[in-house]
Amino acid sequence: MEIASIITIGDEILIGQVLDTNSSFLARAxxxxxxxxxxxxxxxxxxQQIEETLRKELSAKDIVIVTGGLGPTKDDITKKVLFRLSGSKKWVEHPGQLEMVHLILRSRGLDVLPINLAQAQVPDKAEVIVNKKGTAPVMVFRSSEGKGTLYSLPGVPFEAVGAIPDVMADIRSHNSLASITHRSVMVYGIAESSLSEMIASWEDALPSDMHLAYLPDPLTGIRLRVSVYGGDKEKNEKRVDAQLAGLKAILGNLIYSLEDSSLQKSIGEILKERAETISAAESCTGGEIAHLITSVPGSSAYFLGSVTSYAISVKEKVLGVPSSVIEKYGVVSAEVAAAMAEGVRKLTSSDYAVSTTGLAGPGGDGINPEGTVWIAVTGPRGTRTVRYSYKNDRARNIQRFAASALNFLRLYLLEGE
Amino acid sequence: MEIASIITIGDEILIGQVLDTNSSFLARAxxxxxxxxxxxxxxxxxxQQIEETLRKELSAKDIVIVTGGLGPTKDDITKKVLFRLSGSKKWVEHPGQLEMVHLILRSRGLDVLPINLAQAQVPDKAEVIVNKKGTAPVMVFRSSEGKGTLYSLPGVPFEAVGAIPDVMADIRSHNSLASITHRSVMVYGIAESSLSEMIASWEDALPSDMHLAYLPDPLTGIRLRVSVYGGDKEKNEKRVDAQLAGLKAILGNLIYSLEDSSLQKSIGEILKERAETISAAESCTGGEIAHLITSVPGSSAYFLGSVTSYAISVKEKVLGVPSSVIEKYGVVSAEVAAAMAEGVRKLTSSDYAVSTTGLAGPGGDGINPEGTVWIAVTGPRGTRTVRYSYKNDRARNIQRFAASALNFLRLYLLEGE
Structure with a gap:
């Protein structure tokens, strides 16, 4: 199995100003x-540190991927090290990247300065993959010191992530990687430990070459991934699919997608197929549900809109929640959640509506503890409500509330299917 | 100057499943x-890798902070290495952490298993800082091999971040750190390069012991931080404040806070002081403005609510945007933005309202390119609109639109001050 090392160069990461997301994307790929x-x-x-680190990693790993250190004001340091380590003799201009430098700066209305032109200069031992999103090229050094192949990528996240497909294609074409089969199943509404118990006998019966991974996330739930390394890919896909059919039989609607997805994407697919629409009324989630739904391109086809009713007056006046209901049951109650969902459904004339009312914290309301949420969903089959309780900080509670609301909406949409 | 190394242990980071946020928080501290x-x-x-890495870093650095590797199912590996490296002779039970294990599991309604009790067992050379948020203790090894002091923290982010103040206090009390004075100024509404030009002569005139850092972020703008290392802290604070007064004279309302803050927090402070209220009408930002405002604890004091009017029907019916205005000017226009803001202000009876209508992408509408947004703010002094244009992906455009809208609202609030 090939072993890789990922190296990030940049003071801004070491002072905690910028989070290194590039390494995570690269690792996943x-x-x-x-x-x-x-x-x-x-x-x-x-x-000195760059040279020492690269030298050490190149001697120990098959593949070394470096991001950063290539900005127009920084390129001399990292590039000089790459020049030396690769045993290059001279600098050469790469015409493809030079053209890209001109193209990109022109499209931004900027002058092409000597400092920019220098970005198309590479050590003669470098193979260049033209960076279509930025001025610094992706460089590949196959004959570098040590045993590893070195890939140098720009640090700007959208350039680094943009270069991943080309880099992976290059890695595939230069290494005889074993075939690999991955299939993901998205699960929401169950704790990892309970899920693990529920599928224990299914997991135990998996063929020994199939590996199961639990990949949890607060917004998307648990991604279950089955992988097979080596063998015939097409055959393995069929074998994995057969196993997943068994998993689906056990988990039913706890599974919301048979591929890598999100709750908001899955809901969007159901609604688009049926040409139906939704709306939302949010109190404690404060806009997060609308934000998640509209993060999906094309969501305007089924999302009509939402009301964030933070003040009681907005719950009453805009959503039509009767003040008697608020007085009798309190703001954080099934009755208010139901009235909010029904109110926004009427207001927007949507087919379905979802609502939240709760306490993200800090602090409870004297009756309900911090972390309590009531969720309602309404539609042609009437209104349903549910209560959840979480123990996180404000930001995480808001995420959990929103994801739980989306899942409750999903289950309503699937009723009777 | 003390040199530190931050080490994270955990397969989940190396497969790209989890982003390492702990290191970033530690680095900043x-x-x-x-x-x-x-x-x-x-x-x-x-x-083996844990032992080699710790050994190497401890020989080269003054302070080594390790997070992760301490979960109830993992503790044997990392703890065994720590036992060996510290020259410990036996395992001892730490009564304070043992009590915490009982407390935490009881509060979660869980049984205390032997695997949990083992978490309060530490190598005899460890000093323990009781972890108040989890079952694994923070361990300090001062007599470890090499020259460095080693801090071992749990990997769960809210436990690791929660332990930072105690760890920093320990580092301060065991090292004679130079005094350090930091002051931050938050700036929004100007590109980094223009800001740098605008304050060039101020920056050049800074006393040589004052260091300026630009710390940009899409949601908060640019944090300018002035630091002085060494010297008398109280005196330095006064000296830095005098310089910042000069900066304030140059930048005026481009500065939104004279301490580390966010636009939504600054707006909240203004509104709370005046006992005034706001609301929002969002189209392309899809709930992000409401989400940002309500991410601030206590925002219910001034945020009444918002309408996400994704569909034209909601713009017309809920916000009262005349269909003739939409037909004449198009959805993405100053006129529609103004009508949306005025509509939501009327609907919620708020003192001020902010709105957005634009194209987050992918794709434009034939007239306006992707990345265009119209923002309106309305209040007692009438309605103002502004147009911005960005070139990012959908997610980043939504962030930029929302932050620009908050800043436009801020400037309106400050008019005449």
């Missing part, structure tokens, strides 16, 4: 190909 | 104390 990431290292814009 | 972070390293749950 490598792992999906069955390449084991042995370490991730972040170092500063320091020539 | 260390940097604020003037401690230089030389490297951040992520490695897997592998005994």
């Amino acid at each position: 490598l792992e999906e190909e069955g390449i084991h990431v042995g370490s991730m290292i972040s170092i500063g814009d320091n020539e | 260390l940097e604020e104390e003037g401690i230089h972070v030389g490297s951040m390293i992520s490695i897997g749950d592998n005994e």
Whole structure:
């Protein structure tokens, strides 16, 4: 199995100003190909440290991917090290990247300065993959010191992530990677430990070459991934699918997708297919449900809108929640959640509506503890409500509330199917 | 100057499943104390690799902070390595942490299993800082091999981040750190390069012991931080304040806070002081403005609510935007933005309202390119509109639109002050 190392260069990461998201994206892409990431290292814009780190990793790993250190004001340090380590003799201009430098700066209405032109200069031992999203090229050094192949990527996240498909294609074409089959199943509404119990006998009966991974996330639930390394890919896909049919029989509607997805995407697919619409009324989630739904491109086809009713006056006046209901049951109650959902459904004339009212914290309301939420869903088959209770901080509670509301809506949409 | 190394242990980071946020929080805390972070390293749950990495870093750095590797099912590997490296002779039970294990599991309604009790067992050379948020203790090894002091923290982010103040206090009390003075100024509404030009002569005239850092972020704008290392802290604070007065004279309302803050927090402070209220009408930002405003604890004091009017029907029916205005000017227009803001202000009876209508992408509408947004603010002094244009992906455009809208609202609130 190939072993990889991911190295990030940049002072801004070491002072905690910027979160290193590039390494995570790269790791995921490598792992999906069955390449084991042995370490991730972040170092500063320091020539000696860059050289030492690259030298060490290249001697120990098959693949070394470096991001950062290539900005127009920084390129000399990292590039100088790459020049030396690769045993290059001279600098050459790469015409494809030079054209890209001109194109990109022109499209931004900027002058092309000598500092920009220098970005198309690479050590003669570098193979260049033209960076279509930025001025710094992706460089590949196959004959570098040590045993590893080195990939140098720009640090700007959308350029680094943009280069991943080309880098992975290059890695595939230069390594005889074992075939790898991944299938994901998305699960929501069950704790990891309970899920593990529920599918224990199914998991135990999996053929020994199938590996199961639990990949949890507060907004998307648990991604169950089955992987097979090696063998005939087409055959393996069929074998995995057969196993997943068994999983589906056990978990039923706890599964919301048989591929890598999100609750908001799954809901969107159901609604688009049926040409139906939704709306939302949010109190404690404060806009997060609408934000998640509209993060999906094309969501305007089924999402009509929402009301964030933070004040009681807005619950009453805009959503039509009777003040008697609020007085009798309190703001955080099944009755208010139901009236909010029914109110926004009427207001927007949507087919379905979802609502939340609760306490994200800090602090409870004297009756309900912090972390309590009432969720309602309404539609042609009437109104349903549910109560959940979480123990997180405000930001995480808001995420949990919103994801639970989306899942409750999903289950309503699937009723009778 | 003390040099630190941050090490994260956990396979879930190396497969790209989890983003390592702990290291970033730790780096920021260390940097604020003037401690230089030389490297951040992520490695897997592998005994040999853990031992090699800790040994190397302890020999090269003054402070080594390790997070992760301490879960109830993992503790044997990392703890065994710590036992060996510290030259410990036996395992001892820490009564304070043992009590915490009981307390925490009881509060979660869980049984205390032997595996949990083992978490209060530490190598005899460890000093324990009781972890008040979890079952695994924070361990300090001062007599470890090499020159560095090693801090072992749990990996769960809210436990690791929760332990930072105690760890920093321990570092301060065991190192004679130079005094350090930091002051931050928050700026929004100007590009980094223009800001740099605008304050060039002020920056050049800064006393040589004052260091300026630009810390940009899409949601909060640019944080300008002035730091002085060493010297008399009280005196330095006065000296920095005098310089910041000069900066304020140059930048005026481009500055939204003279301390580390966010636009939504600053707006909240203004509104709370005046006992005034706001509401929002969102189209392309799809709930993000409401989400940002309500991410601030206590925002219910001034945020009445919002309408996400994704569909034209909701713009017309709920917000009262005349269909003739939409027909004449198009959905993405100053006129529709103004009518939306005025509509939601009337609907919620708020003092002020802010609105957005635009194209987050992918794709434009034939007239306006992707990345266009019209923002309106309305209040007692009438309605103002502004148009911005960005070139990012959908998610980033939504963030930029929302932050620009909050800033436009802020400037309206400050008019005449």
